[in-house]
Amino acid sequence: MELLVAATIGLLVAAGLYRLLGGCRVDLIIGLILLSQAANLVILASGGLKSNAAPLVGRGQSLETLADPLPQALVLTAIVIGFGILAFLLTLLIRSSK
Amino acid sequence: MTSLFLLLVLPLGTALHAALLAPIVRRFPSLTGVFLTFLFVAGAGSLLPQATGGAFVHWSIPWVEALEIDLALRLTPFTAWFGFLVLFLGGCVHLFACTYFAGDIRLPALLTLLGLFTAAMLGVLWSDNFYLLFLFWEGTSLLSFLLVGFHHETDQSRRKASQALLVTMLGGAALLAGMVLLHQQTGTASLSELLGLVDFAPGTAAVILIMVGAMTKSAQWPFHFWLPNAMVGPTPVSAYLHSATMVKAGVFLLATLAPVLARHPAWTPTLVTAGLLTVASSLVRGLGADDLKTLLACTTLAALGFLTALAGLGTPAALLAFVIYLTAHALYKAPLFLAAGNLEKRFGTRRLSELGGVARHLPMTGLVVLLSTLSLIGVFPLPGFLGKEYLLKAAWKASPALAFLLALAAAGVLAIGFRILFALAFPGSRPAEEVPRGMTVATLLPALGALAVVVAIAVDPQLLAPAAVSLGSTGPVELTFWHGWTAPLFLGLGAIALALVLTRLLTVLPAIPDGPIFDRAFDALIGLLRRTASRCARLLSDGKLVTHLVIILACVGVLSLLSLDLHLWSTLPLTWRGDLFIFLGLIPLLIIATLIAARSESTVAILVSLGFVGFLIALIFLWFSAPDLALTQLMAETLILFLLAGALAKAERRDSSAPGRLRLIVAGLGGLLTTALILKAMTLEWDHPVSDFHLRQSKPAAFGANVVNVILVDFRAIDTFGEIIVLAIAAMGANAALGAARKRAPLPSAEYSPLLTTGSRLLLYFLIPAILWIFWRGHNAPGGGFIAALLAAAGIGMSLLASRPRYTPAFMRKMSHRFLVVGLALATLASLMPLAAGRPFLTGLWLHFGGLHLGSPLLFDLGVFFAVLGFSMNYLRHFHQRTP
Numbered sequence: 001m002e003l004l005v006a007a008t009i010g011l012l013v014a015a016g017l018y019r020l021l022g023g024c025r026v027d028l029i030i031g032l033i034l035l036s037q038a039a040n041l042v043i044l045a046s047g048g049l050k051s052n053a054a055p056l057v058g059r060g061q062s063l064e065t066l067a068d069p070l071p072q073a074l075v076l077t078a079i080v081i082g083f084g085i086l087a088f089l090l091t092l093l094i095r096s097s098k
Numbered sequence: 099m100t101s102l103f104l105l106l107v108l109p110l111g112t113a114l115h116a117a118l119l120a121p122i123v124r125r126f127p128s129l130t131g132v133f134l135t136f137l138f139v140a141g142a143g144s145l146l147p148q149a150t151g152g153a154f155v156h157w158s159i160p161w162v163e164a165l166e167i168d169l170a171l172r173l174t175p176f177t178a179w180f181g182f183l184v185l186f187l188g189g190c191v192h193l194f195a196c197t198y199f200a201g202d203i204r205l206p207a208l209l210t211l212l213g214l215f216t217a218a219m220l221g222v223l224w225s226d227n228f229y230l231l232f233l234f235w236e237g238t239s240l241l242s243f244l245l246v247g248f249h250h251e252t253d254q255s256r257r258k259a260s261q262a263l264l265v266t267m268l269g270g271a272a273l274l275a276g277m278v279l280l281h282q283q284t285g286t287a288s289l290s291e292l293l294g295l296v297d298f299a300p301g302t303a304a305v306i307l308i309m310v311g312a313m314t315k316s317a318q319w320p321f322h323f324w325l326p327n328a329m330v331g332p333t334p335v336s337a338y339l340h341s342a343t344m345v346k347a348g349v350f351l352l353a354t355l356a357p358v359l360a361r362h363p364a365w366t367p368t369l370v371t372a373g374l375l376t377v378a379s380s381l382v383r384g385l386g387a388d389d390l391k392t393l394l395a396c397t398t399l400a401a402l403g404f405l406t407a408l409a410g411l412g413t414p415a416a417l418l419a420f421v422i423y424l425t426a427h428a429l430y431k432a433p434l435f436l437a438a439g440n441l442e443k444r445f446g447t448r449r450l451s452e453l454g455g456v457a458r459h460l461p462m463t464g465l466v467v468l469l470s471t472l473s474l475i476g477v478f479p480l481p482g483f484l485g486k487e488y489l490l491k492a493a494w495k496a497s498p499a500l501a502f503l504l505a506l507a508a509a510g511v512l513a514i515g516f517r518i519l520f521a522l523a524f525p526g527s528r529p530a531e532e533v534p535r536g537m538t539v540a541t542l543l544p545a546l547g548a549l550a551v552v553v554a555i556a557v558d559p560q561l562l563a564p565a566a567v568s569l570g571s572t573g574p575v576e577l578t579f580w581h582g583w584t585a586p587l588f589l590g591l592g593a594i595a596l597a598l599v600l601t602r603l604l605t606v607l608p609a610i611p612d613g614p615i616f617d618r619a620f621d622a623l624i625g626l627l628r629r630t631a632s633r634c635a636r637l638l639s640d641g642k643l644v645t646h647l648v649i650i651l652a653c654v655g656v657l658s659l660l661s662l663d664l665h666l667w668s669t670l671p672l673t674w675r676g677d678l679f680i681f682l683g684l685i686p687l688l689i690i691a692t693l694i695a696a697r698s699e700s701t702v703a704i705l706v707s708l709g710f711v712g713f714l715i716a717l718i719f720l721w722f723s724a725p726d727l728a729l730t731q732l733m734a735e736t737l738i739l740f741l742l743a744g745a746l747a748k749a750e751r752r753d754s755s756a757p758g759r760l761r762l763i764v765a766g767l768g769g770l771l772t773t774a775l776i777l778k779a780m781t782l783e784w785d786h787p788v789s790d791f792h793l794r795q796s797k798p799a800a801f802g803a804n805v806v807n808v809i810l811v812d813f814r815a816i817d818t819f820g821e822i823i824v825l826a827i828a829a830m831g832a833n834a835a836l837g838a839a840r841k842r843a844p845l846p847s848a849e850y851s852p853l854l855t856t857g858s859r860l861l862l863y864f865l866i867p868a869i870l871w872i873f874w875r876g877h878n879a880p881g882g883g884f885i886a887a888l889l890a891a892a893g894i895g896m897s898l899l900a901s902r903p904r905y906t907p908a909f910m911r912k913m914s915h916r917f918l919v920v921g922l923a924l925a926t927l928a929s930l931m932p933l934a935a936g937r938p939f940l941t942g943l944w945l946h947f948g949g950l951h952l953g954s955p956l957l958f959d960l961g962v963f964f965a966v967l968g969f970s971m972n973y974l975r976h977f978h979q980r981t982p
Contacts, residue, residue, distance in 0.1 A: 001681070002777065002780050003777070004681070004682075004685060005718075005776075006772075006773045006776040006777050006780070007773055008685055008688060008689070009772060009773065009776055010769035010770060010772045010773030010776075011689060011692055011769055012692055012711075012769075013765075013768050013769045013772040014696075014765040014766055014768055014769030014770075015692045015693065015695060015696035015765070015769075016696075017651065017761075017764055017765040017768040017769070018696045018697075018761050018762070018764075018765035019695070019696055020647060021644055021647060021648065021760070021761045021764060021765070022761070023642075023643070023644050026746055028643070029742075029745075030695065030704060030708065033708060033738070034692070034695060034696070034708075034711070037711060037712065037715055038772065040715070040727075040731075041715065041718065042772070042775075042776055042779075044719065044722065044724060044727070045776050045779070045780065046776070046779040046780075047789075048780070049722045050722065050723050051721060051722060051723060052723065053723040054723045054724070054725050054880070055723070055793065055804070055805040055806055056803050056804055056805070056878075056879065056880075057793060057796050057797050057803050057805060058797055058803045059803070063790070063793045063794060066723075066793060066805075067722070067723035067724065068786055068789045069789060069792055069793060069805035069806050069809060070786070070788055070789045070792065070809065072724045072726060072727055072806045073806050073809040073810055073814065075724070075727050076726055076727055076730050076806060076810065076884060077810070077817065077818065077821050079727070079730045079731055079734050080730065080734065080821065080825070080884055080888075080966065081821060081824065081825075082734075083734045083737060083738060084824065084825050084828045084969065085828070086738060086741070087741055087828065087832065087973040088828045088831055088832060090741050090742070090744075090745040090977065091831065091832040091835050091836060091973075091976065092835065093745055094745055094835075094836065094976075095835045095836065
């Protein structure tokens with residue numbers, strides 16, 4: 001399971017790098033999208049992977065069995081900030097291709 | 099003590115005065131000159147009581163205490179005497195400059211630089227703290243660069259000024275390193291404390307570094323080449339640099355530290371050898387030269403060589419000789435340089451062969467030249483005579499052989515003096531009138547100073563005794579003109595005789611070719627440095643992004659490779675759970691989508707595959723117990739696709755790409771490395787004190803069951819606050835880059851599907867309660883401000899695609915700005931409210947209604963909602979208008 005997830009993330013990183021080195025600006029943006037997806041998964045995976053253990057307290061589950069909430073909070077902000085960065089990059093892309 | 103501080107500020111004040119009152123300075127140059135000279139000479143005069151018998155003064159206020167850098171000044175009779183020379187000659191130079199540059203628009207600039215330079219030089223003399231001294235030291239280097247390169251419009255001037263700067267700054271770096279070493283070794287950064295250490299053996303590295311620093315400053319062999327080149331500066335600058343300042347800073351430091359550092363075995367041999375070699379190389383250059391300023395520069399070099407040798411000896415007799423030699427040199431070199439300026443101004447040439455007999459036609463200048471050259475040659479009873487006498491005496495005491503060598507070297511210098519004397523005083527005749535009075539007075543003043551010193555010493559042989567004692571001299575320190583028929587006297591007379599013969603020979607023998615080997619070596623070195631740098635730059639930066647990326651990625655890869663501990667891998671928790679098969683269905687899809695996204699060239703295929711990747715990752719988030727992430731990811735993906743569709747359609751195709759094989763290799767290695775690093779991260783077992791705290795405290799402290807949301811809006815709300823501010827800035831950036839919406843023409847009406855138009859309206863009615871519900875439940879279940887805002891933005895995007903008439907560009911612009919402002923305001927309010935209640939910033943304030951908890955984090959979350967919504971709408975409007 002862990003191996004599979006790690007390999008998948010590796011594939012995402014490889015795809016992102018491949019795109020990044022494509023040389024044109026569109027490639028750059030697609031590469032960054034893929035890399036940031038991979039980075040989000042890396043953060044989540046580094047906190048340990050658990051199923052059926054959403055960090056919602058007070059539902060009878062003991063705290064030790066719940067998933068680590070900290071990486072999730074980090075990734076949530078990372079997704080939104082990543083969205084912001086991407087939007088700004090696209091702005092620059094439009095601006096430069098005028 | 100205040101007076102010392104005032105004296106240091108005085109030249110700064112004149113610099114400021116020249117800079118601020120530039121029009122007045124330009125209008126009344128001679129008046130300014132007289133005024134400044136009066137100030138400087140008065141300041142110099144106020145130092146005389148200190149110099150001839152005053153006690154030591156010490157003044158210090160802390161500055162950077164952690165580094166032991168204090169604003170510490172010390173005044174000893176010697177530094178007071180040196181300060182007197184600096185200020186006195188500074189006054190003469192200012193007067194000269196005001197006349198020399200009268201009518202020149204750049205006079206105020208020159209005066210400003212000269213004032214700053216004087217202050218820096220005084221700082222070097224009076225600093226008691228190593229680092230303060232270093233700052234002033236670098237100040238003199240920098241300012242002398244500006245002064246030497248004052249005529250920066252000529253290429254030669256720039257080249258030579260930067261050469262001086264490079265050499266002296268290099269030495270400055272060595273000096274700093276040496277001082278840090280000394281500081282570490284002794285534990286004190288105070289010069290006077292260092293000099294008070296009785297049984298301290300200085301370290302070799304420190305001694306060598308300090309010697310290098312001082313030798314570059316004082317242009318000692320092998321760093322001597324910059325000084326003759328520095329004569330491209332204006333005449334007053336050369337006069338000042340060569341007489342009392344700049345180059346004297348190096349020998350000053352050597353002499354000051356000599357009592358302590360001469361204990362090191364390398365000190366004396368190195369400095370005496372360097373001094374002698376400097377004299378020798380100055381003779382090679384000077385004996386054949388014809389340019390008056392070059393000749394004078396070479397005698398400066400020689401004098402510095404003698405002074406370095408004296409500091410190298412470091413004996414009490416040598417330090418006494420140092421004081422008188424330094425004084426004598428300053429007082430004859432300044433008038434000689436200024437006189438050279440007068441001659442050049444009047445006759446338009448500095449060539450000795452063309453200036454024959456001019457002394458007779460410029461009576462005052464001629465007199466000064468005669469007097470100063472005689473002092474240079476060391477004719478009784480001028481100060482130069484005393485200097486030479488005590489130099490040879492000190493050397494004789496140390497070693498007769500050394501005294502013999504010094505006398506031999508001195509003969510060469512004297513020959514240069516004779517050449518100047520004979521050429522200017524005797525043959526030839528040119529009609530001329532006297533130069534402007536200011537210049538004559540400025541030239542005359544230091545020469546008169548030399549005479550005054552002679553008279554004063556004749557009256558009171560102890561005049562310079564306090565200065566010599568404070569420098570470290572002991573024993574008999576009075577200066578007398580007659581010591582009987584001693585060996586040094588004969589050596590001196592012999593040197594004069596030899597010099598006369600040499601002068602005679604020089605007229606017969608062909609001149610030694612001027613071979614500036616060191617100059618050329620320096621240029622070659624700098625050229626090599628430049629070529630290497632540009633080659634490196636060309637290698638690393640070919641203007642292609644791909645090259646930069648490959649270099650960066652390679653560095654990151656190597657660094658992370660180093661952190662892989664392969665032996666830990668045996669503990670990898672490989673689990674084969676029952677849900678694997680469900681998971682197996684998801685992964686192949688993700689792999690296919692990723693490969694398409696990586697390889698595809700068509701915009702539609704890229705969009706679809708990227709969408710797939712995003713949605714599948716959302717499912718992975720969901721699978722691994724992160725419902726909030728899954729929701730956020732879904733919404734963000736929707737919006738990203740919307741924006742991409744708008745942007746990619748217009749973007750250009752590839753221009754330069756990395757070679758296909760390189761792309762594959764980098765991508766493959768990167769992927770493998772990432773996999774390995776994740777596996778490694780999974781093998782590590784660590785405590786989660788922070789996460790455990792959040793899990794435990796979420797319900798009791800923040801009344802929320804959804805720990806992720808509680809972290810975002812309560813525990814770590816300040817991070818979120820920063821994030822929405824960044825989003826607002828990014829929104830403004832887009833507005834700046836793409837311009838205001840209302841300036842653009844309205845969109846052409848396109849064919850829209852009626853199904854979509856009607857459907858989107860229906861959907862929106864359901865969406866509004868859903869948004870409210872998701873926002874509200876966020877604190878206890880998956881949801882919250884981020885997700886609700888992205889959902890709302892997705893709905894608006896949908897409406898835009900359906901072209902609902904309500905969503906005009908102007909409306910979108912207005913609403914997005916309002917939402918951003920409201921969001922930031924609400925978040926700020928929520929974070930400031932606790933302050934009013936006397937609690938720290940961003941503390942949660944709560945009201946409880948039975949089971950219902952209302953608090954400031956909820957308000958904060960509302961702020962997040964509006965900010966993210968405003969941000970998203972702002973981008974939607976920009977990109978929607980670009981969708982074809």
